[in-house]
Amino acid sequence: MGKILEIKNVVVGNEEIKILRDISFEVEEREIISIVGESGCGKSITLRTIIKLLPQNLNILSGKIFFEGLEITKLKEKEMQNIRGKKIGMIFQEPSSFLNPLFTIGNQIEEGINEKVEKDKKKERVIKILEEMGLSYNVYYQYPHQLSGGMQQRAMIAMALINNPVLLLADEPTTALDVTTAFGIISLLKNLILIHNLSIIFVTHDISLAKYLSDRIFVMYAGIIVEKGPSIEVYNSPLHPYTQKLINCLPEKYNKGEKIKTIEGEVPSFKNLPLGCPFSPRCEIKNKICEKRIPPEIKIGNRIVRCFKYGNFMES
Amino acid sequence: MKRYILNRLFQFIPLLIGMTFISFLIIQLSPGDYFTQLKMNPEISPETIEKMRKVFGLDKNIVVQYFYWLKNVFTFNLGVSFSYHVPVSYLIKIRLKNTISLSIFSIFLTWIISIPLGIYGAIKNKRWEEKILSFIAYIGISIPSFFLAMLFIFFISKTAILPLGGTTSIFYKGATPFERFIDYLKHLLVPGLILTLSGIGSLYRLMKNNFLEAINSPYIFTAYAKGIPTWKIYFKHALRNAINPMITIFGYELSGILSGAGLVEIITGWPGMGRLVLEGVLSFDLYLVMASLLIGGILLILGNLFADILLALVDPRVRFK
Numbered sequence: 001m002g003k004i005l006e007i008k009n010v011v012v013g014n015e016e017i018k019i020l021r022d023i024s025f026e027v028e029e030r031e032i033i034s035i036v037g038e039s040g041c042g043k044s045i046t047l048r049t050i051i052k053l054l055p056q057n058l059n060i061l062s063g064k065i066f067f068e069g070l071e072i073t074k075l076k077e078k079e080m081q082n083i084r085g086k087k088i089g090m091i092f093q094e095p096s097s098f099l100n101p102l103f104t105i106g107n108q109i110e111e112g113i114n115e116k117v118e119k120d121k122k123k124e125r126v127i128k129i130l131e132e133m134g135l136s137y138n139v140y141y142q143y144p145h146q147l148s149g150g151m152q153q154r155a156m157i158a159m160a161l162i163n164n165p166v167l168l169l170a171d172e173p174t175t176a177l178d179v180t181t182a183f184g185i186i187s188l189l190k191n192l193i194l195i196h197n198l199s200i201i202f203v204t205h206d207i208s209l210a211k212y213l214s215d216r217i218f219v220m221y222a223g224i225i226v227e228k229g230p231s232i233e234v235y236n237s238p239l240h241p242y243t244q245k246l247i248n249c250l251p252e253k254y255n256k257g258e259k260i261k262t263i264e265g266e267v268p269s270f271k272n273l274p275l276g277c278p279f280s281p282r283c284e285i286k287n288k289i290c291e292k293r294i295p296p297e298i299k300i301g302n303r304i305v306r307c308f309k310y311g312n313f314m315e316s
Numbered sequence: 317m318k319r320y321i322l323n324r325l326f327q328f329i330p331l332l333i334g335m336t337f338i339s340f341l342i343i344q345l346s347p348g349d350y351f352t353q354l355k356m357n358p359e360i361s362p363e364t365i366e367k368m369r370k371v372f373g374l375d376k377n378i379v380v381q382y383f384y385w386l387k388n389v390f391t392f393n394l395g396v397s398f399s400y401h402v403p404v405s406y407l408i409k410i411r412l413k414n415t416i417s418l419s420i421f422s423i424f425l426t427w428i429i430s431i432p433l434g435i436y437g438a439i440k441n442k443r444w445e446e447k448i449l450s451f452i453a454y455i456g457i458s459i460p461s462f463f464l465a466m467l468f469i470f471f472i473s474k475t476a477i478l479p480l481g482g483t484t485s486i487f488y489k490g491a492t493p494f495e496r497f498i499d500y501l502k503h504l505l506v507p508g509l510i511l512t513l514s515g516i517g518s519l520y521r522l523m524k525n526n527f528l529e530a531i532n533s534p535y536i537f538t539a540y541a542k543g544i545p546t547w548k549i550y551f552k553h554a555l556r557n558a559i560n561p562m563i564t565i566f567g568y569e570l571s572g573i574l575s576g577a578g579l580v581e582i583i584t585g586w587p588g589m590g591r592l593v594l595e596g597v598l599s600f601d602l603y604l605v606m607a608s609l610l611i612g613g614i615l616l617i618l619g620n621l622f623a624d625i626l627l628a629l630v631d632p633r634v635r636f637k
Contacts, residue, residue, distance in 0.1 A: 053540050077546075085543030092534065100535040101633055102556045111552075112542040143632040159542065 004029055004166050004199055005050065010063030012049050017270045019045050019058060021223045021294070027167065030193050032200045034210030034231070036246070037220035040267050043203040046220070047169045050201070051084050068166070086114045089160030093172040095152035099144040105130075106140035109159045129158045132195075133188065150181035157188065161196065168192075168200045174209070186213055207246055211235040219243045222268055222278035224294070229303030239305040242279045277308070285309060317628065324621050333386065335613045336606065340382045343602060349374060350398040350600040372398070385606065394610075395603030397596070404607045407592065412574075414483055415588035418581070419573040421504055422511035430516045431562075434523025438558075439550065441528055449520070456517030465510045465583040472506060479503050481585030507584040511577055522565065526558040533557065560631055567623020571616035574608065
């Protein structure tokens, strides 16, 4: 298996704030990666960085992104248009607002088709992929408001996959759906990587869903990836104090009537980040050094963790 | 769709009757009428005035008067003007053409200028291009149209590049049809441009805000993520969504075809409906005022219906309800 995406020490922000700080990871072929964390940790910004569609006030300040060996951080907007939708597809949290209400599903999927082919061929292809997503061909003629949330999300996925991309960015695609519909979407995604030659980066705040779906989990906190590793390992024996607390919040860990231990405090705002480890204000085992420096990446077995607890930093 | 339109047309008649009834009451309940002024004239005897009141039916109960008027309207008789002593329909016929050509000219020009400007302003949002445009638009909104008209007249009378007042020049009678048309157009230009200039500002701002809202919507992000070129995102995805709210405004604009230009007509001396009606109101010319209210009402309802149909055609969410 080869790497299709490699991100090296990427920093995103502007003069005042840094949203992503020193993000590095890579995605293998046919791999599902989950990025987990609370709201406002920079998960969505990470996805937007990959396709270079950042909000106007944010920029990639340093670092490199390689996609299929090509350094896309250097590419111009015109060249990026040939990668977006063609090589990298993206789906979103609320399909109802991310689909244009005035055009039919068929029209919206069709306009993404890259190659210059006849209209009939395009339509055939759209209907084929709609059926693959478990939708009837009628959906081609329907407008977004005529579909249920689950169907809209399937149409979104069809739209993202119409050009057979190698990478799918999924920005909390199941958060707005009810449990059964969400499960349908999850199993669909799992099937898709087998049929298409597809990798998925799945952003969610649900760590048990991440464990179920993905090969590896990245835990993000305030713009930093604090822990990376195989899903089962991260879930069963979390290393970073933040991951441990996150898993400790899951309701399935508790019996009826027991009080759930939530994480005290809240995610720091990007305008007011602590000097050292961003988790230090909420951390129970913090040391002096934690408030001074951001911990480096420490490799433990298959995993990488950013915490001074590991390695010999406590003395210095 | 057909049923919907028919339904709306059926609501039309009771709506018009209600509207005209209330207007009739308001006009007739205000103290005095056309003949009150004649009473001041010592040469006209009170008997003559009473006789004239009877002729015009003004001696009867207000409600009865109204139904007489309504009955006549259904036979296309709009009554006789007190001050002009000719049928109201004749008066309106000569003025209507002028008002409609003025309104259509200025509405067309206003829209054709402000829609592209609004799009341009939204695309260049917060840059100097937009700041200049928005500043000018602010000035345009702040200046009342009558003041703009006065400035215009002052400017035109100093330079004499365009004719002022009326619809025709002296040589009109001997001119060819084409020359007549050009002459008419030249006369139209002064009130037309004043109306256009005073309308562009607000329409520009509306369009700019609509387009801005559209290009900041999530579905635009989806379109970017699909790798669609920016011009297509603007002119397919954003434009269609931005233009929808404008259609409703267009419907209202249609209803103002007759009355919207009144003030400018009076100041520039354009012989249109606005001037006629204002003079009618001042002299208690009941049937003239009623006729113009009736036509205004019909246009308002038709304009709204037209906008609703147009909206249903472009917005599937309205269509499939």
